Amino acid sequence: MAGSQIPSYVLYGEPSGSAFPDCLHCERVSERSRLHNWTIQPHRHRGLHQFFWIAKGSVVVTSDTYRRALKAPALIMNAPMSVHGFEWEAESDGYVITVPTVSLDNNLPPHTGLLGRLDRSLFLQYSTERTAAVMALKLFEAIDDEYRGRQEGRVQALLCQVGLLALFVIRAAGRRQKSLSEPAHSGVAMGRRFVELVESNYRKHRPLSFYAFRLGVSVTHLGRICRGQFGISSQSILHDRLILEAKRNLAYTSASVADIASDLGFRDAAYFSKFFASQVGDTPSSFRKTF
The missing domain is CATH 2.60.120.280 (Regulatory protein AraC)
Structure with missing residues (x-):
């Protein structure tokens, strides 16, 4: 397949x-x-x-x-x-x-x-x-x-x-x-290291070049690894991790949208809300209410 x-x-x-x-x-x-x-x-x-x-x-x-x-x-x-x-x-x-x-x-x-x-x-x-x-x-x-x-x-x-x-x-x-x-999958270790780096840095909004440099590969090669291992782009992995944390905070805490945006490294609540809506198809406040 x-x-x-x-x-x-x-x-x-x-x-x-x-x-x-x-x-x-x-x-x-x-x-x-x-x-x-x-x-x-x-x-x-x-x-x-x-x-x-x-x-x-x-x-x-x-x-x-x-x-x-x-x-x-x-x-x-x-x-x-x-x-x-x-x-x-x-x-x-x-x-x-x-x-x-x-x-x-x-x-x-x-x-x-x-x-x-x-x-x-x-x-x-x-x-x-x-x-x-x-x-x-x-x-x-x-x-x-x-x-x-x-x-x-x-x-x-x-x-x-x-x-x-x-x-x-x-x-x-x-x-x-x-x-x-089973034989180890090509790129599994590299993909795991990338996810570990994302986990430590996703709030800092690092560019893909930062991760590629830390892994000793080009941005293009990092993208190939992510598509081969995860089926999505390296940028999507960064966005997914931010959205996951945003959803967790909206669902399980009473923190304001502005505070959540700040905690996740966004420059203002409006930009965070726009980003969240583009990824989820719903505003942060509406997501919280629905949840």
Whole structure:
């Protein structure tokens, strides 16, 4: 399939432009798969890692140019922008955890390059390793319990727990010489570094030349990487990040439009409102009221 024909979702089936719902997302495999008659068509995610625990049943996974069958207990880690689909055995179950790659990087030991080892999808079958399977299940269950609760420090706890899950997967893959993995996608690491830079600088309204210089590439090459990995331009990624933060502030705070504009680095509220309307098709005040 051509890149433009492969849908890119936040989770699966949402309309384009949907905001990520939380610091991470956790649900049972059966919740979404049953709605789609146990078949999840090939798709991909921009800037997100996904971790699956298959606790019951089996699945045939399509991952880029490969197909493989896994049966419970098993673990899957989908790398950002890998094209993947699932044909689940009816009534299969387990957990699926989706986390922004930037958040994952922030909760792994710094300056270790560990996140780079998750630039390719991984598939771990636990047919005979009962102890390892129990450990994996406990990690998924702990995240699910915290996710569905509302205790103090929930976000911090969730991000720490998913960091532990990522380390578990990295260690397990390192021990399993026969573990199946996909070749790393060309440009994935560069795309991830760009998104990380955007996360640190989007309020400063840096030009694309700033990001290209920091990455050691031309603006044109950066654009090619973004279109290849994300399906949109590098400028659109900058705009999307500003709009996402604006929506969050409008939806979840009582800050004035002027204060939100200032916080996001806009020179005045009128310019911010014009920018927001051009991207969203609605004014900030109207968006807040509708939400």
